Amino acid sequence: MTRQLSLNAFIYPSGHHEAAWRHPQSRPDRIYDVAYYQEIGRTAEAAKLDAVFFADGPALRTNVEHNAASGLEPITLLTAIATATTHLGLIATASTTYYEPYNLARLFSTLDHISGGRAGWNIVTTGTDLAAANFGLDKHPDHATRYARAREFVDAVVALWDSWEDDAILLDQQAGIYADPDKIHPIDFVGEYLSVRGPFNAPRTPQGHPVLVQAGASNDGRAFAGKYAEAIFTAHQRLEDAQAFYADIKAKAAEFGRDAEQIKILPGISPFIGDTEAAAKQLEREFNELTVPEYGLKQLEGIAGESLRNLPLDEPVPLELFSDAGDVTDNERSRRQVVAGIVQRERPTVRGLLHRLAGARGHRVFAGTPEQVADTIEEWFRNGAADGFNVMPPYYPGGLEVFAEQVVPILQQRGLFRTEYTGTTLRDHFGLLRPESRHTRRPALAQ
Numbered sequence: 001m002t003r004q005l006s007l008n009a010f011i012y013p014s015g016h017h018e019a020a021w022r023h024p025q026s027r028p029d030r031i032y033d034v035a036y037y038q039e040i041g042r043t044a045e046a047a048k049l050d051a052v053f054f055a056d057g058p059a060l061r062t063n064v065e066h067n068a069a070s071g072l073e074p075i076t077l078l079t080a081i082a083t084a085t086t087h088l089g090l091i092a093t094a095s096t097t098y099y100e101p102y103n104l105a106r107l108f109s110t111l112d113h114i115s116g117g118r119a120g121w122n123i124v125t126t127g128t129d130l131a132a133a134n135f136g137l138d139k140h141p142d143h144a145t146r147y148a149r150a151r152e153f154v155d156a157v158v159a160l161w162d163s164w165e166d167d168a169i170l171l172d173q174q175a176g177i178y179a180d181p182d183k184i185h186p187i188d189f190v191g192e193y194l195s196v197r198g199p200f201n202a203p204r205t206p207q208g209h210p211v212l213v214q215a216g217a218s219n220d221g222r223a224f225a226g227k228y229a230e231a232i233f234t235a236h237q238r239l240e241d242a243q244a245f246y247a248d249i250k251a252k253a254a255e256f257g258r259d260a261e262q263i264k265i266l267p268g269i270s271p272f273i274g275d276t277e278a279a280a281k282q283l284e285r286e287f288n289e290l291t292v293p294e295y296g297l298k299q300l301e302g303i304a305g306e307s308l309r310n311l312p313l314d315e316p317v318p319l320e321l322f323s324d325a326g327d328v329t330d331n332e333r334s335r336r337q338v339v340a341g342i343v344q345r346e347r348p349t350v351r352g353l354l355h356r357l358a359g360a361r362g363h364r365v366f367a368g369t370p371e372q373v374a375d376t377i378e379e380w381f382r383n384g385a386a387d388g389f390n391v392m393p394p395y396y397p398g399g400l401e402v403f404a405e406q407v408v409p410i411l412q413q414r415g416l417f418r419t420e421y422t423g424t425t426l427r428d429h430f431g432l433l434r435p436e437s438r439h440t441r442r443p444a445l446a447q
Contacts, residue, residue: 008388018291305336
């Protein structure tokens with residue numbers, strides 16, 4: 001079968017551009033309306049997209065004075081979208097730092113059962129220290145500790161999902177036997193940070209277990225992805241950077257004895273789409289003119305690690321501001337490298353940099369015709385930079401509708417993207433195998 005693109009719709013309340021909520025084509029009044037998200041899900045499914053994806057964090061990070069913020073819990077919300085769709089994958093972010101393994105295993109297992117095998121878990125360690133006080137902690141755990149706990153957390157969760165063998169349920173009504181207890185196993189997991197006895201209280205899900213997704217680009221994040229991730233969300237501005245990341249992750253997977261083809265690498269792309277290139281760029285300018293510098297500066301200060309209030313908006317960003325971007329050590333620093341690259345290559349003014357980052361927080365923003373958007377997607381896909389994309393519309397719902405109606409048909413005509421779903425689970429859409437249970441009994445080899 002010809003290699004096919006994977007395409008997800010990354011849902012962000014009123015759109016990925018920070019000023020989307022101010023634009024007349026967005027609907028910030030509906031970001032707490034479940035029907036709004038169900039409509040977005042139906043739009044994505046009509047276009048045969050692989051999945052919708054929600055980011056999340058257990059703290060109020062957005063400066064709500066200048067941007068619309070939705071705090072709806074994503075697993076619950078995806079359950080509502082599951083009832084309005086039949087094939088669409090459902091990926092939610094959840095933190096290994098601020099959940100416990102048994103509870104989170106139940107939430108995703110339940111979503112996978114309810115949806116018939118369409119769930120995915122975007123594994124994060126939480127990059128902001130704002131969450132700590134919400135959970136009774138004096139401070140946010142350091143980077144190394146978070147990743148050490150995350151490794152134990154995923155090991156425990158997958159062990160729980162595997163604790164029932166696939167044929168544990170006998171359903172023998174005549175004999176009065178529902179399940180074979182010999183095929184349901186405690187996990188007896190004991191680590192440095194976590195301990196979980198098990199077994200789980202539900203059988204394996206239709207896709208064995210939910211798809212494991214990860215978004216960290218740090219050194220620890222890449223190693224974590226190589227060992228665990230089945231799909232990886234990432235941010236790159238240039239083809240060559242994306243190619244280097246792609247090759248690195250595939251190599252790390254091979255080091256762990258994994259099939260590199262069983263990992264899907266999905267950069268973000270935020271497309272402004274117009275009938276002409278000029279119209280698309282004008283649309284982007286409209287959004288940038290609605291930005292509030294105070295909001296953008298606060299976001300940029302979080303990346304720079306220092307106050308920028310003394311910098312004139314229309315003067316070039318000082319090169320030394322990001323000169324120490326260096327090696328990637330954590331997720332915030334990896335985003336710092338993206339910004340440093342923009343500053344070094346483009347020498348923008350402060351206002352110009354704020355506009356560059358307003359579109360999608362460091363992900364690639366592209367303004368062009370539907371054909372040009374399809375061209376750039378195809379270029380990255382065919383040249384070892386991506387297995388697909390997280391589509392990040394600048395505004396919702398119209399930005400997704402335009403992509404679905406005008407870009408997807410071009411990709412289909414080029415033979416790059418499905419015209420119909422060929423399976424029912426998220427694993428089917430991504431081309432991922434159903435994982436065997438660790439308790440699968442293999443027949444003895446003949447002597």
